[in-house]
Amino acid sequence: MNSYLLQQGRSKELELFPHIIEFGSKKIQTIQFNSFPVEKTAWLRAYYVLDGRYDWIIDGMSRILYPGDLALILPEQSFGGARELLDIGAFFWIALDMNRSYLSTLESRSIQKILLLNDSPVIAGFKEGGHILQLIGRELSGQEIGFQTRINHLTDTLLILIARQLTKQNNSQRDFPRTFMKLEQELRDNLSHQWTVEEMAALVGLGTTAFTEKVKSFTGFSPISYLINIRISEAIKLLKRTDINLTDVALDTGFYSSQHFSTTFKKLTGYTPSQFRKNNTDNL
């Protein structure tokens, strides 16, 4: 395997693939000092180690990588070698513009969310990912019939596999309560977002059917009912504590209109939001 580097705008191999910013392969036979400074990246980068042991600084933290490991660097994160050097070994990498994938909007949004929530940038023993990178390299150099479609598929597949692996790694199926707690926090942090069951399930790494069943048996509610619970609870706090108008309360807590908010609120509590606010600020 030889070292090479393809770059968008410079290498004609990438002309057909605007979403691939960089693709490279490196084999290092003597330690290269000052060749790998820590720098901020603008793209999503994935490095797969084939050989050697690397001490890299990712987003300010030192991470050790062994053959079979994949390092994931998100846009705006810093990345480089500890002591700015590259040890003996070999690795592949790709830099992607995530906004130009061929995934559906919903899936792409879920995947980006999973990547952003991830706090351990090393996927250990990720042979599948390495294999895909290898195939992408081969297709780029071979340019056989169908390579354009194939490469687009492969880059999407890589993103999907990474997202799936991260949810597995970050959400212990052994401890659903803990996983559910993390989801609860995420829902509360982004309550105004129009969550779908698919998105919630994707975050914890389950299919929608299994997810719905687990949530139902753990909480007694369907995922959407549980979400409505949180929305109403937060709305109650806003109604009691502040004088922001009802439309803003509705939108802040994820209802798509004040009408929708009012109907749901009244159905559950028996009060309209404005009656409720009046009751809790006047008397007592």
Place this chain on the structure above:
Amino acid sequence: MNQQHSDCILTIDMGTGAVRIFAFDLNGAVIGSMKGSYPTFHREPDYSEQDPEQVFITVLYVLKNLLNERIHPGGHKVIAICFSGAMHSVLPVDKKGIPLGNAITWSDNRGKREAQALKGTASGKAIYDATGTPIHPMSPLIKISWMKHHDKERFDHTARFLSLKSYIIQQLTGEHIIDYSLASATGLFNIHTFTWEQAALDHAGIGAGKLPDLVPVFYSKPRLRREYQTSLGLAPDTKIIAGASDGALATLGAGVWGEGKATITIEQSGAVRVVGNKVLKDQQQRFFNYVLTENYYVSGGPTNNGGVIFEWFAKEFGAFRKAFDLDDSMDQLILEASRIPAGSDGMLFLPYLLGERAPIWNANARGVYFGLNMQHSRQHFIRATIEGILYEIYSIGKTLEEHRAIHTLSINGSFTAYPFWAQMISDIFDKPVQVKDNSDSIGLGAFLLTATEMGIYKSLEEAARVVDIPTMYRPDKNDHEVYMRYYKVFERLSSKLLEDFEEIAGLQG
């Protein structure tokens, strides 16, 4: 169907992690039940909090679903609603009744320094004797006194320190009340005079006006707010009964009443309890004495290290299958444990991973596997772990027996539902064991309380007698003797390691 048959009683239990609502007919048969859970937040290591609005909405949601799906379509008329709640929660509210942040729940440990400082003192002893609640961070007395020192702004803004249950009742009815039973777990209530204890109030730095109004467990004056009558479809005259704490009601619902009986509950944590008309006086302050009614005390000791320890073991060391399921894993582990003889061939386990309450009351105690030799296998660890959890329960029972004779045990909670655990409890205690589901016991206890208030039973004692649970497990004498030989070592180790527990807990930071 005649009118009498369609009357029903609802019991609402706001437990440590979920609300469970049961509907009973007037004979005590369950018409339907539903549950909904709410999370506990830990924003700092020692903090355990719940969102009062989320608890309220969950209660309302489950109540509404049960009414609309089972009660109204079945032609039942709700004539009374009785409340039960988890002990030790504190929810500060402002003068409008609006919560100032989250409720602090039973397992919150932020006041451990305050508790330690009070515990050894003469005034600590006097407060324990008066209130029946051990001086411990779980106690609202300690939580409020922590707030006074470390969260002054919230403390100063607080018009009342409610319990979560008080808050829910207030939302539904407008009344700020706490029943004697729940109050008796606050560390602020005098269990002999049934008033707030002045010395405890002084220690917490509050007046009685900062607490909810005290009412008997049978108190039935509150009525639902009109809006909830309409939205829930309940009659204006629906009786609302204050009810009691979950622990007291579980004991009543398990039929444990009077001499000779004790109840053991094993959920995540656990407890051994007895009921009597006298307070248990223990020089070493090892027991709680909570009130059920004016004449009855539920006394006993709690453990931190119940089923949660076995779940920890299953998560860390359980069989790893593709689709991991904790319950499957625990079933599998128990099957493996049953292949090892009683006593685990000499492997002992001290289960104090979470520090321990009764009977050693040492927050710095830690777990120990002891006596390992080359013959021990993975299976021995499984069995020793379960035996260790139950030796700890036994040590509470044994201390209780210094004060009360116990002839039979009524056990409940999700972990006692495993026949292997139930038999082991029977063998270790050398007593016959009856098994009852815990959430059922709390609901049934609340039903019996309500039915007594309505005159269906003459007294709680008579009500408790209708709880009929067949004896299901009888002790094996040989196994009992084996367990007792190892228990001696267990007990000795627990006290011998005192210094080392302190040191290792210090090193763990």
